[in-house]
Amino acid sequence: MTTTHSNRTPIDYEREMNRSQFEAVSSGAGPVLVIAGAGSGKTRTIVYRVAWLVDHGVDPTSILLLTFTRKASQEMLGRAIRLLDDRVALVSGGTFHSVGASILRKYSRFIDLDASFTILDQSDSHDALDIARKEIRPPIEDMKAFPKPRTISEIIGRSLGTGNSIQEVIGRRCPHFESFGADIERIREFYEDFKKSHHSVDYDDLLTRSIELIETNDGVRRDICNRWSHILVDEYQDTNRLQARMVRLLADGHDNVMAVGDDSQSIYSFRGADFNNIMRFSELFSGARIIKLEENFRSVQPILDVANGIIQGAESGFHKRLFSEKKNGAKPMLARPFSEKEQSLLILRIVNELRQHGIPLNDVAVLFRAGFHSFDLEAELTKVRCPYVKYGGFKFVESAHIKDAIAHLRVISNKNDKISWARILKLIPHVGDKTSQTLANVFSKVGELEDLATVLPKGKKYSDSVENLINSINEISRMDGNLPEKIDSLNHFLTPYLQAAYDNYPKRLRELDQLAQMSAPYKSLVEFLNDVAIEPPEREIDEDWEGNTEKLVLSTIHSAKGLEWGTVILIWATEGKIPSPMSLGDPDDLEEERRLIYVAVTRAKDRLVIVVPQTTYDRRLGVIPTTTSRFIDEIPVDQFETH
DNA sequence: TCTTCTGAATTTTTT
DNA sequence: ATTCAGAAGA
Numbered sequence: 001m002t003t004t005h006s007n008r009t010p011i012d013y014e015r016e017m018n019r020s021q022f023e024a025v026s027s028g029a030g031p032v033l034v035i036a037g038a039g040s041g042k043t044r045t046i047v048y049r050v051a052w053l054v055d056h057g058v059d060p061t062s063i064l065l066l067t068f069t070r071k072a073s074q075e076m077l078g079r080a081i082r083l084l085d086d087r088v089a090l091v092s093g094g095t096f097h098s099v100g101a102s103i104l105r106k107y108s109r110f111i112d113l114d115a116s117f118t119i120l121d122q123s124d125s126h127d128a129l130d131i132a133r134k135e136i137r138p139p140i141e142d143m144k145a146f147p148k149p150r151t152i153s154e155i156i157g158r159s160l161g162t163g164n165s166i167q168e169v170i171g172r173r174c175p176h177f178e179s180f181g182a183d184i185e186r187i188r189e190f191y192e193d194f195k196k197s198h199h200s201v202d203y204d205d206l207l208t209r210s211i212e213l214i215e216t217n218d219g220v221r222r223d224i225c226n227r228w229s230h231i232l233v234d235e236y237q238d239t240n241r242l243q244a245r246m247v248r249l250l251a252d253g254h255d256n257v258m259a260v261g262d263d264s265q266s267i268y269s270f271r272g273a274d275f276n277n278i279m280r281f282s283e284l285f286s287g288a289r290i291i292k293l294e295e296n297f298r299s300v301q302p303i304l305d306v307a308n309g310i311i312q313g314a315e316s317g318f319h320k321r322l323f324s325e326k327k328n329g330a331k332p333m334l335a336r337p338f339s340e341k342e343q344s345l346l347i348l349r350i351v352n353e354l355r356q357h358g359i360p361l362n363d364v365a366v367l368f369r370a371g372f373h374s375f376d377l378e379a380e381l382t383k384v385r386c387p388y389v390k391y392g393g394f395k396f397v398e399s400a401h402i403k404d405a406i407a408h409l410r411v412i413s414n415k416n417d418k419i420s421w422a423r424i425l426k427l428i429p430h431v432g433d434k435t436s437q438t439l440a441n442v443f444s445k446v447g448e449l450e451d452l453a454t455v456l457p458k459g460k461k462y463s464d465s466v467e468n469l470i471n472s473i474n475e476i477s478r479m480d481g482n483l484p485e486k487i488d489s490l491n492h493f494l495t496p497y498l499q500a501a502y503d504n505y506p507k508r509l510r511e512l513d514q515l516a517q518m519s520a521p522y523k524s525l526v527e528f529l530n531d532v533a534i535e536p537p538e539r540e541i542d543e544d545w546e547g548n549t550e551k552l553v554l555s556t557i558h559s560a561k562g563l564e565w566g567t568v569i570l571i572w573a574t575e576g577k578i579p580s581p582m583s584l585g586d587p588d589d590l591e592e593e594r595r596l597i598y599v600a601v602t603r604a605k606d607r608l609v610i611v612v613p614q615t616t617y618d619r620r621l622g623v624i625p626t627t628t629s630r631f632i633d634e635i636p637v638d639q640f641e642t643h
Numbered sequence: 644t645c646t647t648c649t650g651a652a653t654t655t656t657t658t
Numbered sequence: 659a660t661t662c663a664g665a666a667g668a
Binding site for chain 2: 068069095096097121122203238267268270271369370371372373429430431432433434435534556557558559580581582583592596
Binding site: 123 | 668
């Protein structure tokens with residue numbers, strides 16, 4: 001029987017894109033590196049490439065699309081389905097971490113890992129490091145001067161990501177901690193043991209342990225390399241050493257890899273990303289074809305002129321120069337309000353003006369370097385009741401009540417999870433750091449959930465509450481309802497805590513309901529927790545009290561990557577904000593700040609405003625004058641409209 | 644004396 | 659939201 005898949009006229013690949021895009025989309029076997037300038041139709045190229053492969057007889061189940069966010073892969077595959085047909089739905093897509101997690105779940109028996117392992121997110125891993133910091137023997141002598149868990153985690157992570165030893169990383173990044181190198185090394189060992197004994201893995205383990213598995217186990221390697229014959233990697237400039245290694249391993253034997261990225265937009269080195277990966281792609285994959293996409297379909301030329309000017313000063317990178325057919329258009333505006341307050345008021349004026357010209361609020365974005373740079377603006381927006389959404393900074397899943405609910409679920413799924421035990425016990429009155437640690441220790445060693453009550457100390461102030469907690473957990477784990485029902489019943493149990501702890505508990509309760517709904521598609525608790533840990537689900541666009549869905553966008557530059565707006569307003573373009581003071585110590589970090597500004601300005605389609613407040617407030621010095629960011633100062637003034 | 648509770652200060656970017 | 663220091667409690 002013959003079936004016809006196509007639900008539309010055949011795609012005329014050659015006519016629907018420009019020459020270099022077509023060259024990438026239609027390239028044959030072997031490694032290809034696509035250097036895709038900002039706004040050059042990178043996503044479109046990947047979408048068409050997936051369609052082209054399927055259209056030309058490649059089995060969709062043997063295609064893997066690797067991205068940095070699940071949303072990105074879903075969007076791209078969704079577009080490819082609409083472009084071609086349902087066969088594309090069989091393509092595998094996901095993040096490096098999710099692929100790592102599924103490899104570990106599938107082959108856990110080969111590496112002494114419980115298949116129901118818990119994935120520690122960043123704050124879990126900080127908690128574990130904090131425990132290590134306090135429990136290693138002999139104890140650390142001067143705890144006050146010792147780095148915080150967050151710093152320890154950065155050091156260890158960087159050591160893994162770069163391949164340098166812990167001592168080397170400290171010497172380079174924070175020499176003032178040099179004398180603690182040996183202690184941090186001991187903490188790392190303790191932390192590794194801790195993870196092993198509690199059946200948990202952290203983000204880095206998802207990569208390192210799956211790499212190790214593929215490298216050491218021939219059967220597994222054959223299995224995996226046969227599974228995917230064509231691999232596409234998005235945002236290759238943001239891969240770290242481990243991720244590049246993983247791509248190399250996954251493509252073992254066929255080398256059918258298409259890596260897409262832009263070295264000028266590499267802005268995640270703090271997370272271990274190394275844009276040298278993209279420069280070295282041809283060494284890893286010999287004979288790689290390099291294709292550059294330089295035609296920009298997004299911005300008017302005057303905006304690109306500024307963008308080109310900014311990136312021209314960069315020390316290294318693939319040479320490229322963006323150009324656009326949209327030759328006419330306004331020059332970017334450079335505004336110099338007196339103070340932060342004036343800056344906020346200026347933005348209100350601009351937004352109002354645009355609105356009067358019929359431009360919807362959500363086509364305007366205000367971008368900044370760090371989450372707190374928008375505090376004053378947020379206050380002003382609230383004052384005049386201008387609706388806005390903010391991206392970057394705190395995330396849905398990072399809010400305390402969601403983490404609490406998830407910690408309960410984790411305990412149900414893996415009762416060895418000491419960190420989650422400690423977290424939920426601390427919610428109970430009269431249980432603090434010490435008691436929660438002790439109880440968590442005891443609880444995580446008990447054989448069955450049902451037996452918990454037997455090890456609970458009686459007659460303490462907290463005994464009844466803890467018993468209540470144990471009963472509820474037992475009840476929920478025994479329930480045979482589906483996942484949302486279980487979470488509902490947990491939420492019911494949590495309600496009194498929320499009431500006691502938060503004034504806005506109705507809102508938080510609604511968010512817990514959302515969590516229950518999000519769990520509906522999952523077959524098991526383990527799978528749900530797995531996805532939640534790797535990629536926190538995004539908060540749904542909530543309508544505010546006036547039913548507004550059209551909102552001004554406030555975003556960190558990092559969170560704005562890959563997006564575009566008609567109007568972009570970059571605020572705080574001053575020294576000390578961009579570049580951030582943290583970057584001044586290392587020339588590589590400073591270069592990354594340049595790329596950040598580049599990413600910010602290339603988000604704009606028609607209008608770009610760069611705001612440089614003339615003064616700033618310092619807690620110690622009071623009101624002090626600012627200096628224009630060096631990256632803006634480099635640009636000839638005649639490229640701007642000054643205000 | 645050991646723990647918990649409370650309030651004040653601080654925060655680069657985040658899969 | 660998290661962390662820290664000091665007060666109050668057991």
